[in-house]
Amino acid sequence: MERDNGKGAVTRAAILARALDLASVDGLEGLTIGRLAKELEMSKSGLFAHFGSKQELQLATVGAAAERFRAAVIEPALEAPDGAPRLRAIADAYLAHLEDDDYYPGGCFWAATSAEYDDRPGPVHDAIAGALDTWLGALEHQAQVAGSPDPGRFAFELYAVVMGANSRFRMAGDPIVFAYAREAIDRLLAELPGNPRRGSVEQADLAQD
């Protein structure tokens, strides 16, 4: 796909960047080839030729979203140590993007498309589900490293809180939900052994608990 830097690959990347924005607002069904072509000032069939079917365009868009998420949220958090610090770094990076509104114009791509495809079986559903399972799995792994007694539940709650913040912020527009989410995450992390709450005293006092 990207094994050369020819014009085709450049055009394809430009198409997918725009497709991501459109899909995070209108979903992967609402992403139409005609509209995408018009915004990119190219012909519908010219764009179509890059993918061969709408489904292939949708799958490529899901792949591009996964790459963007990895680069924006996962990659920077790898600088934090394994376990609780990395869990906090991932949650902070994700919430910061949602709050600053500089992530996707339509909020979280995964929130929008997972709700859209939760009842539409097929390759697109499977691609979205696979990406989400990968990230939930990464959260679960970090929770396990951090000593959580129930890493699966921990990952679920972290996921629910950040997705809930996205949903409530997009619908009601009140940024107080980010404070709620951070407080919930603080309490989640405080469950982990030997992990003090944000802004509390240094770890020494609590290490004996």
Add this chain to the structure above:
Amino acid sequence: MERDNGKGAVTRAAILARALDLASVDGLEGLTIGRLAKELEMSKSGLFAHFGSKQELQLATVGAAAERFRAAVIEPALEAPDGAPRLRAIADAYLAHLEDDDYYPGGCFWAATSAEYDDRPGPVHDAIAGALDTWLGALEHQAQVAGSPDPGRFAFELYAVVMGANSRFRMAGDPIVFAYAREAIDRLLAELPGNPRRGSVEQADLAQD
């Protein structure tokens, strides 16, 4: 709208019941007049005449969903006393519906449509947002009655957990998320003053805390 029991009102109710099912799977945009008419074995224009525009059909569907939610989740929970017991009753009723898969065929109508409309301003967005605000407000009120130190946060977390369970169940199909959600809700309720955890000792021992 329902001030008579004539044939028009009966037909309208049948249309909306079917519209609810379609919209919880394919969203309120994916709900098309032609498909709805075909499933109900009536003409497209005959159905259209009941509403006058697609937007009016969408708004009527949102109203019908609110009524169905109220009857299925809120109404039964009113038998539980104010505060923590009612919060648990609401959460249990909601999770039971999601788990039994007998609520909407496409999972939670509100999860599907709020993600779909979070970036589409207009009357449909406002109707969905209004319904969600009403229920979040009810949760917040009950949390306040139960003595929560931060009812807004409490309501947000409860909302996030049940919506997260819906989302994960629809995408991954693993019912363990309902156990995760119930555990999270137990811990949330345990934060409230004088409220023991499900299955723990009776309230007497804790009343002094």
Add this chain to the structure above:
DNA sequence: CCTACCGATCGGTAGG
């Protein structure tokens, strides 16, 4: 990457 086209379906209207 283009023009020109296809059948199907969209929301909506005319007229009854």
Add this chain to the structure above:
DNA sequence: CCTACCGATCGGTAGG
């Protein structure tokens, strides 16, 4: 509640 229709747009194809 119907038949018959409208212009627009959908995904996709032919042929270059």
